[in-house]
Amino acid sequence: MLAADRGPFDALSVEGVLELLPSLSTFPPTTSKRSRSKRAERSRGTARILVWLLSFPGDGWQERWIVSGADSSLDWIDVVTAGYGCVEASRRSVTTDGLGCLLLARAVRPSYEFLQCYRTSGLYRHAKQEFGADLFSRLRQAGMARGTIPSHLSTAENSLVKVAFRTGRDLADLTSDDLIAYHDWNKEALGKAPMGLHAAWDLLRDIGVLDEKLSLRRTLARGQLPTTQLVDRYGIQRGPVRDVFVRYLDERRPSLDYSSVSGLASQLVGAFWADIEKHHPGISSLHLAPEIAEAWKQRVKVINRPGKAPVPREQWASVLTTVRAFYLDIAEWALEDPSWAAWAVPSPVRRSDTGGFTKVKKKARAKMHQRVRERLPRLPELVDTTEQHHAHQKRLLAAAETTPIGATFDLDGRDYRRIDRKDDQLRKRFHYRPTIVLAQDIATEEQLDLTRSEDEAFWAWAVIETLRHTGVRLEELLELTHLALVSYELPDTSEIVPLLQIVPSKSNEERLLLVSPELASVLATVISRLRGDNNGVVPFVARYDPHELVTGPHFHTCSSAASAGDATSSPPTWSISCSTTP
Incomplete structure (x- = not known):
């Protein structure tokens, strides 16, 4: 002890x-x-x-x-x-x-x-x-x-x-x-x-x-795993082959983001070598016999899960390409580093096996484009529905707030009764939520959390409006802060125009978008709501990236007197995703 x-x-x-x-x-x-x-x-x-x-x-x-x-x-x-x-x-x-x-x-x-x-x-x-x-x-x-x-x-x-x-x-x-x-x-x-x-x-x-800046939830958020754990989570046997995969991923890791490294480990270790060991226990060489390689290339086209029916693997060509690149990289590195020479063996994946990779990528891209073409005509309907839903939830919450506990009220022809916390059947939703307004639909006896419903309706409206006025990706949307709002003075007319700064993401390029009056209204509404909920200030945020498994930098809280047009004031920071606040 x-x-x-x-x-x-x-x-x-x-x-x-x-x-x-x-x-x-x-x-x-x-x-x-x-x-x-x-x-x-x-x-x-x-x-x-x-x-x-x-x-x-x-x-x-x-x-x-x-x-x-x-x-x-x-x-x-x-x-x-x-x-x-x-x-x-x-x-x-x-x-x-x-x-x-x-x-x-x-x-x-x-x-x-x-x-x-x-x-x-x-x-x-x-x-x-x-x-x-x-x-x-x-x-x-x-x-x-x-x-x-x-x-x-x-x-x-x-x-x-x-x-x-x-x-x-x-x-x-x-x-x-x-x-x-x-x-x-x-x-x-x-x-x-x-x-x-x-x-x-x-x-x-x-x-x-x-003396902690983050909440317990953010503190416990899972961080990036070391390479050895990325490999060992697939349960392959410890030995020289496992060490080769660890060393290979360590070589590739500096040039890749974490999600790419995790995906590479999934394909190389999970879809490839773990399957080889499952069907050929005790194997200890990367040099596979032709019959072993051919059998694996057939199995990789199907995903088998315990207790579920097999389903086709859509990205099977990507797995083959990754395995082929693994063998070719080792062969190339062996020319400069003799320590790789013992593992430089013929690839079980031939060039002809990956011939369908380009076709699969084009098919996936065409599928995405078709989905956009089908849904784009219904965008106005989505916008109107979202706005109407938020307006309804806002009126419902306002009506409930002015109604005493136990009393009934009417909205749009439906009767509701304001209920107390002790009358709710889902007590678990009250944890760590100090303010909450509850009501029961008298006709259906459904109990409604009006505070949460209005909050979700607002952020759904804010996200949809921001996406349609900017065209940014979801990851770029979640990284927007008030600091992204900048102003630019036109050299000819001295007119000041608002711009929205988009940080580098998938394209690794920074962009500046002109803020339209509609977008400016949405952003102003978001900032006003955050200030109203936090005593006139916009709270600092620290976004947790679920792909990179890292928590971003903190942004400091500023007073409500700060404004985007005041060059002497530091603009408050904000985040569209309410879940990013610590």
Whole structure:
């Protein structure tokens, strides 16, 4: 056991641990006969557990706690309780009170598995006083300032209490790594993120305990994998061939973006070599016999998934081209670097095998163009529908906001009833959302989250309008900020025209687009909405790129006095995608 896993009082005797109990702020005082009796019961219960732990081998209380099995089960409480007193409920109460004192005094540090099973509101209430009462009070104030409802705030506090119990630290000493470790355990053991941890992370940032710019969700966002993990996720056997794939991808990686490297590994290792090993176990050479190569080239045209019917692989020609390039690259590199010579073998993919690659690419491009031709005539219909839908959701939200809880209102011939949070059947949607307006369609009894519906309708309208007025790609759209709005003075007329700067993307070229009055109206509406939702300022953003698996740079918040036409003011930054805000 590592020294870091032990508590500060791990080496104390039974008497030494009992002497710690009066120092607990929640330990009963000696002011009355009742409190003195309760004080004696808790000391007696703590002594029972310590004496029982002494019957197990170990160097210190923490090691005995683990060896005894107390950290993974609660059955031992009945074993310790047996033989004391005559009333079972009273005996167990004394033992559990002693256990609470033992944990609050940090003589042992329970695992998250134990805390998941041992649920007692009294222990958590006392822990909030022992592990930083002032900070927990500030935490509650920060939660109320955010508009967090009491039940969600209590869940966030309890998650922090668990981390404090496990780490042996007060609330002021918790770190981001401590919270991430709790998140990782919960994901591995229970398959989901712990309830309240995201809100707890934000509240700790609000009171200054955590000096983190990003939310927990952005902090946990998966980053780029090293080449070895890109290869090993396909389960090929370790050996010289696997090392060749790792070395080859490392050679190619500096000249490719991450998504291209990941795709290259998928085709070379996943679609090619993993399939070869599956049908020919133990193979250890890139030099494939003709019959092995021909059989693989037939299999690669079909995708087989467990439990699903085989489907044709549309990009089978691309896989063949990638494999052929792999063999030809090694042969070329062997001319300059002899260490590649042992792997310079004939390619199993001939030039004639890739002859259909160009045809497949043209077919895919033609399919995309045809899809555009089919949908373009319906663009005006999409624009009108989106605008009408947003207008309807906006009016519905406004009508509900002016209606008391439980009262009914009418909109466009339909009757709705305003409902409270406690009446909703989908409680899970309330996590970390302080403001929400709910209504129920009386005719269908469908419960509606009007706040979210209006928000989604607005951003759908903003995205569609921006795309149709600019023609930018989706990736370029998500990278737009207020800093992309620039002005240009025409040299002949001195007229100032607004321009939209598009950062380099797929074409690797920077562009400047003239902002039309319609587009300017859309962008102004987006900025006004962001300012209205954030006390007159546009919050900073840090976009997470789901393809490159990296978080972009932060943009600083500016005051609402800044304007795009004021050269002395820094324009606030904004992002069309509301999901990019940390």
